[in-house]
Amino acid sequence: xxxxxxxxxxxxxxxxxxxxxxxxxxxxxxxxxxxxxxxxxxxxxxxxxxxxxxxxxxxxxxxxxxxxxxxxxxxxxxxxxxxxxxxxxxxxxxxxxxxxxxxxxxxxxxxxxxxxxxxxxxxxxxxxxxxxxxxxxxxxxxxxxxxxxxxxxxxxxxxxxxxxxxxxxxxxxxxxxxxxxxxxxxxxxxxxxxxxxxxxxxxxxxxxxxxxxxxxxxxxxxxxxxxxxxxxxxxxxxxxxxxx
Amino acid sequence: xxxxxxxxxxxxxxxxxxxxxxxxxxxxxxxxxxxxxxxxxxxxxxxxxxxxxxxxxxxxxxxxxxxxxxxxxxxxxxxxxxxxxxxxxxxxxxxxxxxxxxxxxxxxxxxxxxxxxxxxxxxxxxxxxxxxxxxxxxxxxxxxxxxxxxxxxx
Amino acid sequence: xxxxxxxxxxxxxxxxxxxxxxxxxxxxxxxxxxxxxxxxxxxxxxxxxxxxxxxxxxxxxxxxxxxxxxxxxxxxxxxxxxxxxxxxxxxxxxxxxxxxxxxxxxxxxxxxxxxxxxxxxxxxxxxxxxxxxxxxxxxxxxxxxxxxxxxxxxxxxxxxxxxxxxxxxxxxxxxxxxxxxxxxxxxxxxxxxxxxxxxxxxxxxxxxxxxxxxxxxxxxxxxxxxxxxxxxxxxxxxxxxxxxxxxxxxxxxxxxxxxxxxxxxxxxxxxxxxxxxxxxxxxxxxxxxxxxxxxxxxxxxxxxxxxxxxxxxxxxxxxxxxxxxxxxxxxxxxxxxxxxxxxxxxxxxxxxxxxxxxxxx
Numbered sequence: 173x174x175x176x177x178x179x180x181x182x183x184x185x186x187x188x189x190x191x192x193x194x195x196x197x198x199x200x201x202x203x204x205x206x207x208x209x210x211x212x213x214x215x216x217x218x219x220x221x222x223x224x225x226x227x228x229x230x231x232x233x234x235x236x237x238x239x240x241x242x243x244x245x246x247x248x249x250x251x252x253x254x255x256x257x258x259x260x261x262x263x264x265x266x267x268x269x270x271x272x273x274x275x276x277x278x279x280x281x282x283x284x285x286x287x288x289x290x291x292x293x294x295x296x297x298x299x300x301x302x303x304x305x306x307x308x309x310x311x312x313x314x315x316x317x318x319x320x321x322x323x324x325x326x327x328x329x330x331x332x333x334x335x336x337x338x339x340x341x342x343x344x345x346x347x348x349x350x351x352x353x354x355x356x357x358x359x360x361x362x363x364x365x366x367x368x369x370x371x372x373x374x375x376x377x378x379x380x381x382x383x384x385x386x387x388x389x390x391x392x393x394x395x396x397x398x399x400x401x402x403x404x405x406x407x408x409x410x411x412x413x414x415x416x
Numbered sequence: 417x418x419x420x421x422x423x424x425x426x427x428x429x430x431x432x433x434x435x436x437x438x439x440x441x442x443x444x445x446x447x448x449x450x451x452x453x454x455x456x457x458x459x460x461x462x463x464x465x466x467x468x469x470x471x472x473x474x475x476x477x478x479x480x481x482x483x484x485x486x487x488x489x490x491x492x493x494x495x496x497x498x499x500x501x502x503x504x505x506x507x508x509x510x511x512x513x514x515x516x517x518x519x520x521x522x523x524x525x526x527x528x529x530x531x532x533x534x535x536x537x538x539x540x541x542x543x544x545x546x547x548x549x550x551x552x553x554x555x556x557x558x559x560x561x562x563x564x565x566x567x568x569x570x
Numbered sequence: 571x572x573x574x575x576x577x578x579x580x581x582x583x584x585x586x587x588x589x590x591x592x593x594x595x596x597x598x599x600x601x602x603x604x605x606x607x608x609x610x611x612x613x614x615x616x617x618x619x620x621x622x623x624x625x626x627x628x629x630x631x632x633x634x635x636x637x638x639x640x641x642x643x644x645x646x647x648x649x650x651x652x653x654x655x656x657x658x659x660x661x662x663x664x665x666x667x668x669x670x671x672x673x674x675x676x677x678x679x680x681x682x683x684x685x686x687x688x689x690x691x692x693x694x695x696x697x698x699x700x701x702x703x704x705x706x707x708x709x710x711x712x713x714x715x716x717x718x719x720x721x722x723x724x725x726x727x728x729x730x731x732x733x734x735x736x737x738x739x740x741x742x743x744x745x746x747x748x749x750x751x752x753x754x755x756x757x758x759x760x761x762x763x764x765x766x767x768x769x770x771x772x773x774x775x776x777x778x779x780x781x782x783x784x785x786x787x788x789x790x791x792x793x794x795x796x797x798x799x800x801x802x803x804x805x806x807x808x809x810x811x812x813x814x815x816x817x818x819x820x821x822x823x824x825x826x827x828x829x830x831x832x833x834x835x836x837x838x839x840x841x842x843x844x845x846x847x848x849x850x851x852x853x854x855x856x857x858x859x860x861x862x863x864x865x866x867x868x869x870x871x872x873x874x875x876x877x878x879x880x881x882x883x884x885x886x887x888x889x890x891x892x893x894x895x896x897x898x899x900x901x902x903x904x905x906x907x908x909x910x911x912x913x914x915x916x917x918x919x920x921x922x923x924x925x926x927x928x929x930x931x
Contacts, residue, residue, distance in 0.1 A: 295634040305697035468780035471893035524780025
């Protein structure tokens with residue numbers, strides 16, 4: 173490495189944007205140089221150095237460290253080895269840094285306040301009533317009986333049999349709920365039609381109408397089973413990618 | 417069985433063509449031809465005191481070509497006969513099952529007749545509202561309780 | 571004045587699986603049409619394809635909060651058709667379980683009535699206290715709500731040891747709680763104002779409409795199938811039929827609370843008088859009753875439950891007709907809501923104790 177004497181102060185040079193021509197190519201491996209973006213993100217990722225140029229390369233290739241060159245008019249002014257530097261566009265940098273924590277916070281908020289729609293579908297509704305009573309107390313998991321409108325709810329518990337008359341209304345209720353929304357199919361009747369599988373007016377399970385997240389078997393499922401279903405749904409939301 | 421015997425005698429005196437039986441205690445069962453209605457109904461309500469309908473049942477007998485409609489009646493206003501349930505049956509032809517509605521005699525029969533209409537296809541003339549009650553609004557199949565309507569997979 | 575038509579249900583906090591089409595002129599309801607059928611599962615048709623014993627789980631699902639009440643009349647009907655006898659201990663056990671179910675159903679009614687009127691404590695307390703009775707049921711019958719316990723010829727299994735002591739503890743607990751319910755709810759001035767004079771059903775209208783159960787007894791007629799046509803050991807037990815003459819929502823509520831007290835009285839007598847012996851008569855599990863038809867009725871929590879079964883000698887019934895109390899109370903909706911305020915709609919609706927599953931079957 174050839175180093176030249178100081179031309180101007182280090183700081184003023186290192187803060188400046190380097191006007192590299194965009195089509196400078198490394199002759200040996202034909203890679204282009206990324207543009208520098210400032211002091212911390214100032215990096216040149218090269219693997220070899222072109223002949224006839226004053227730019228020098230990082231001859232090592234360690235996974236998480238970079239050699240940062242500060243150059244001025246083609247002359248090396250300073251070099252540092254810095255660990256864990258991201259090279260790329262700023263918007264993507266922000267997204268990558270903030271994505272994990274932001275998604276965690278949004279999922280945490282969603283899973284600890286699942287509000288079910290007040291839609292009694294069939295006989296399992298008696299056990300949904302029992303699960304809100306002081307003995308089983310599903311409110312400690314955040315599942316409130318929100319007696320307001322369904323526009324504030326994000327959980328649809330399909331309790332029991334869905335008849336042909338009820339199915340379009342169920343779909344309509346589901347469409348009216350805002351995202352993110354989740355569906356629990358409760359009871360054998362909601363999963364496959366249950367005891368009423370051969371009836372002329374009963375749908376054989378609701379997954380042809382709605383996308384189901386958790387299935388709870390039972391006829392009717394015990395309140396403890398429903399609480400386990402809510403906890404499973406909470407685990408599912410906790411690990412979900414994306415914001416919906 | 418005294419009260420049941422009395423009722424049997426009264427009805428037999430007024431309506432000789434009706435077949436009356438006393439199968440067990442507290443039960444009187446009556447099979448009547450269609451032309452006795454509505455006079456038979458008015459007699460049972462006013463003279464005998466059977467003031468409400470507890471259910472209306474239709475039974476489909478395809479091998480006999482009949483639909484049999486049975487009204488079960490009971491009484492609230494006469495405590496001594498509260499224990500008695502009287503059933504009145506009418507046989508209607510299967511292809512053209514229609515009879516006069518008894519809602520004018522017993523208003524409690526309104527919803528029961530509506531259900532029998534949609535489940536068995538029996539037409540009740542002069543019924544105030546004979547729309548579908550329990551079946552979905554877009555039901556176009558056979559009436560479900562007819563024997564030629566088979567369940568899925570059976 | 572212009573009329574507005576409202577759809578209340580089937581997704582509404584103030585309705586079950588049931589729709590009411592209400593025409594409102596200002597605050598007054600001019601017309602209320604019930605629209606049932608959202609849970610119609612075709613139980614009567616399905617019952618024709620199942621054997622008599624297989625029908626029991628099917629027929630207890632419509633009234634899940636009072637499942638013994640709906641199956642009792644069916645089991646009695648099958649026994650009468652097939653000519654089966656029932657041992658005395660089994661009769662006592664059946665009466666005991668039916669009365670416990672009545673208490674459970676009335677507590678459920680009380681809880682939902684509380685939340686309909688906005689009293690959320692009255693939603694939590696009866697639901698929590700109901701668990702004491704559900705625990706009893708679970709010990710004896712195996713599950714919380716749907717038991718399949720009554721079979722033609724008796725009951726499925728005997729009562730466990732120590733059941734009597736646990737039952738007496740549970741009903742003593744309930745008696746104390748009923749006093750507290752009185753204090754916070756039945757004597758609450760808001761409750762009194764919302765239910766007194768609301769939804770008045772006069773005696774002659776009640777007879778004409780053919781209503782049943784506490785709706786009927788709140789209008790002054792003391793008809794009850796346990797007294798009119800006693801079945802099992804009801805004729806050996808002492809109990810009253812509470813009746814109140816006014817016909818408003820308050821009377822109907824008082825009827826139900828008194829019925830809980832009378833059920834507790836019956837349970838005490840049954841536990842004292844229960845004889846030892848067999849809990850089920852030996853019968854073939856595939857029954858083929860002879861030709862004929864039978865009509866039986868029992869008094870479930872919501873009213874008179876009746877079954878009309880026709881048999882042709884096969885192992886499945888030829889026709890099974892269910893006459894459920896909620897279906898018979900349907901005409902009362904139109905009749906009572908006409909001319910009342912819109913805010914009285916939930917009060918009247920739930921004072922009739924309409925259970926949509928039972929009406930739709």
